[in-house]
Amino acid sequence: MWMPPQTTVPPFAVAASATGTSSPAGAKTIDFGGLKASAEAFAKAGADLRRRGDALLTEVVLESDSTPTPVRLESDSSQTRVRLQTIGDMNRRLMMAERDLIEPAGLPDRPWYRHVIYAPGLYTGYGVKTIPGVREAVDAGDFARAADQARIVIRALRRATNTLWP
Secondary structure (H helix, E strand, C coil), X not given: CCXXXXXXXXXXXXXXXXXXXXXXXXXXXXXXXXXXXXXXXXXXXXXXXXHHHHHHHEECCCCCCCCCEECCCXXXXXXXXXXXXXXXXXXXXXXXXXXXXXXXXXXXXXXXXXXXXXXXXXCXXXXXXXXXXXXXXXXXXXXXXXXXXXXXXXXXXHHHHHHXXX
16 A cells, blocks of 8 residues: 655745845735645644555564564454455545545646646756746746636645645
8 A cells, every 4th residue: 555655744844935135015915824724634634544555565563672563464354354445445545645646737837737726847858846836937927827726726736735634
């Protein structure tokens, strides 16, 4: 079973710092607080799901000297069936959460890239850009577009969070 890696809050500070030290008036319309809050909620949901998955795959050992050991699943056990059903549900949640991060309309100027968390940069070839819609709009000084893209990212993160941990 694949589990998400340790999740961290995406680097919104990179996009915020692109405005420089003197923030243009338009930059104030970008909901960086909402981006941060939704990213933290998503990271927490991912970490909670990972803990649940780890618990399904290891036995908790109560002796203080011992470490948890992998679970031995008996093929005819009802406990095994429940664990496997739960793992299957978690895998479906992970797959659907990834799909929740897709914007059907795509990114501005590149509708074929639809992932709102990462995509190749507009001018960097295949070098990845995080939160590309917001970041590239801020870089271009188009703060209205950046604010619109921030709202799209917030909605996508909230959808994915609800999928991971309803």
